[in-house]
Amino acid sequence: MQRAEQIAQSRKLLDYITRRTTALADDVHIEDIAAYASPQRAERERRELFLRRPLCLGLSCRLPNPGDWLTEDHSGTPILLVRDRDRSLRAFVNTCRHRGARVADGAGEKAGGFTCPYHAWNYGLDGKLRTRPNEAAFAGHDRSQCNLIPLPVAEKYGLMWAAATPGLEFDIDAELAGLGPELASYKFDSYSHYRTKVITPETNWKMLVDGFLETYHLPHLHKTTVSPLIFGDLGTFDGYGLNTRMIVVRRGFTDMVKLPEEQWNLIPQSAIIYVLFPNTVLVVQGDHVETWHAYPHASDPGACTTYFSLYTPAPTTTDKQRRHWERNFDLAIDTVEKEDLVMSAGMQRGYEAGHQKTIVFGRNEPCLAHFHQSIDRALGSNRVAAAAE
Ligand code: FES
Ligand SMILES: [Fe+2]
Incomplete structure (x- = not known):
């Protein structure tokens, strides 16, 4: 985050603390339970959000060298993402x-190419x-019909995107709606991938994202884990097109703001949470970065697959560093799995029982409201690219 923005956001957060308030939406937001439990709605989301938009696949350092590759199977298209010999990023339908x-x-790493395991093409x-x-x-038979089918990709600000539909056109800066320079300021290009874990929560994919978008629950659900570190019911809200940004602060923030303003450094005293629409939560955590990519189940609205990754500003080379990052990795995944997702799974089963038709986001949960309004906008707007048909 650029210096001027850090100061402006720090002042805003200090004001919230002083006035015992937080960023407030103009009104409460009523959300339909169908958003989490309806098979028709889930089908529409898979088509409009996951097949017809670029999806962030993490930091570029997941594929640091030519020949590095990974597969991604939950967008609705099996994707093979590859770092080519000239370091350009490529994606293909993995068939x-x-x-x-x-x-x-x-x-895998440093592959020279790919040999199909069936008949060795x-x-x-x-x-x-x-x-x-x-x-x-x-x-x-036309040999040109025998190349892997390319998928559109973008790589910028140290992040990678791919679209799950061949020929889909997108402009990543237009998608980021002004967030680009701020993302550039973190210099993700120089980061290292520490570890990724895949989890399969028994809940709608949006519930995973929702869990990051308010701090109202911290003093209650995370009493002993996150609450001692981060202020509850306190955060900023900014929308960038369909994307969302929320800044939450660590307890040390109150000491930082006692210093002269030119010595303020918000980054170590905060967690800056971005939803890179639709399904990536990127958390700038002071001394490292975490990403969560949530994908809907292929048919069940009440299930999802989520990739959690931790990235570090420099490669991990010593046992001491490894212990430090393992602790951070475990704190993040344990809190989400053992606290948030236990809650979410119970909520999901309640929604599916069908008696409660709506839920409500308070005025103190403006990021949640923006995320869900963004989904409504994306589902309503007919962005169906001609190429997809
Ligand atoms: S299916 Fe790949 S070589 Fe036959
Ligand atoms: Fe939580």
């Missing part, structure tokens, strides 16, 4: 052009078919 087997599974990092056994048997 072999022979008979459709998965060309790659999991993740071999592809370059650029997705072009290079060799295949018994080439003569395919005489008469």
Whole structure:
């Protein structure tokens, strides 16, 4: 975050603390339970949010070297994301052009290409078919139809995006709606990927995101874990197009603001939470960065898959550093899994029982309201790219 913005946000947060208030929406927001429990709504979200928009796939350092690759299976399209020889980012539909087997599974480093495990068709990092056994048997079939199907990608500010529909056009700066320079200020380009864990919460994917978008629950649900570290019912709200930013503060903030303003440094005294629409929560945590990517289940509105990653400003080389990052990793994942998601799973089952038709976000939960209004806008706006049809 740029210096002037840090000062402005710090002043705002100090004012909230002094007045015992927080960022407030103009009104309460009523949300329909169908947003979490309706199969029709879930189907619409999968189509409009996950197939027809770019999805952030994390920091660029997940694929630091040429030949590094990973697979991503929960957008509705099996994606193979690859760092090409010239360091450009590429994505392909992860299906072999022979008979459709998965060309790659999991993740790997420094590959020279990909060989399909079924009949050994071999592809370059650029997705072009290079060799295949018994080439003569395919005489008469257009070889250009045998390259992996490319997917649109973008890489900027040390972050990677891909779209799950071939030919979909997008402009990542337009999607970020002004957040670009702030993201650039963190210099994610120089970060290292520490570890990623995949979890499968029994709850709608939005509930995972919701959990980050208010601090109203901290003193109650996280009494002994997060609450001793972070102020409850206190945070900023800013919307950037469909994206959301919330800044929450650590207890040390009150000492920082006693210093002359030119010595203020908000970053170590805060957690800056972004929703990179639709499904990525990016948390700038003072001395490291965490991302959560939540994907809906293919058919069940009450289930999702979520990738949690921790990134560090420098590579981890010593046991002491590893212990430090493991503690941070465990604190984040344990709090979410053992506290937030236990709560969320109970809420989800309650929604599915169908007796309660709506829930309400208070005026003190403006980020939640903005996230859900953004989804409504995205579902209402017909962004169906011609290319997708
Ligand atoms: S399906 Fe890949 S080589 Fe046959
Ligand atoms: Fe929480």
